[in-house]
Amino acid sequence: MTPPNNSANCKAREEFERLRLAVSTVASAQILCDRVLTDDDRKRLGGDFESANQRQRAYKMWKTLRGCSEVRAVIEVAHAIGLMSVSNRDWLLRESGEIPTVEEAIEAAIESGALVIVESPRSAAFAGHEIEIDWVRHDRLWGFLWHLARHAKGNRPIDRLTFGDKSRANVVTDLKSKLSKMAEFPVTLADMITVVGKGTQKLCLPPEKIRIFECLDGNPSEWHP
Numbered sequence: 001m002t003p004p005n006n007s008a009n010c011k012a013r014e015e016f017e018r019l020r021l022a023v024s025t026v027a028s029a030q031i032l033c034d035r036v037l038t039d040d041d042r043k044r045l046g047g048d049f050e051s052a053n054q055r056q057r058a059y060k061m062w063k064t065l066r067g068c069s070e071v072r073a074v075i076e077v078a079h080a081i082g083l084m085s086v087s088n089r090d091w092l093l094r095e096s097g098e099i100p101t102v103e104e105a106i107e108a109a110i111e112s113g114a115l116v117i118v119e120s121p122r123s124a125a126f127a128g129h130e131i132e133i134d135w136v137r138h139d140r141l142w143g144f145l146w147h148l149a150r151h152a153k154g155n156r157p158i159d160r161l162t163f164g165d166k167s168r169a170n171v172v173t174d175l176k177s178k179l180s181k182m183a184e185f186p187v188t189l190a191d192m193i194t195v196v197g198k199g200t201q202k203l204c205l206p207p208e209k210i211r212i213f214e215c216l217d218g219n220p221s222e223w224h225p
Contacts, residue, residue: 015088022078063208065155066224067207067225117210124145157201
């Protein structure tokens with residue numbers, strides 16, 4: 001849970017350890033819950049601070065919510081609760097290997113076996129292999145997979161309202177069926193899309209096993225909820 005062990009980042013390792021201890025306290029967890037987390041975040045952690053804090057410290061709460069590594073969680077929490085500046089945050093992320101190029105991050109994510117969704121140009125991979133579907137041609141199926149993955153990254157299901165107020169009641173079931181029947185779509189991944197309520201389904205994949213790369217203003221970056 002420490003940055004790579006080499007002489008070039010000795011200062012980074014020392015700073016990381018200092019911050020790790022700082023964000024492991026009850027006080028840090030309280031600040032995170034009170035000042036940073038949203039109502040939805042708190043609900044996902046169990047609804048109250050005491051129960052969440054008994055199970056996990058601040059950085060582990062963040063890891064659960066954001067689906068990131070523990071190293072990144074320590075650094076991001078430290079920044080979020082005011083223990084470090086933006087420049088120091090970016091420096092420590094860089095020194096700990098948490099800011100690779102987008103291309104390197106996508107390649108590493110695919111190699112890890114995660115579900116990898118790339119917005120532009122559209123592509124998807126799972127279990128180390130590209131899902132060879134023409135996503136431009138199958139635009140509605142792409143939209144379904146995109147929303148499904150983003151919601152699952154935040155540990156949430158999707159329903160018809162995900163696709164707009166005027167969507168049909170069976171839109172989720174219909175799109176899931178069409179995607180699952182595509183010969184190129186992995187059966188194991190299709191089986192992870194499960195019913196959790198009437199007209200509501202969820203991708204049952206751990207958030208850390210879902211990597212999403214969006215493109216904003218022509219600049220690709222990894223998306224976190």
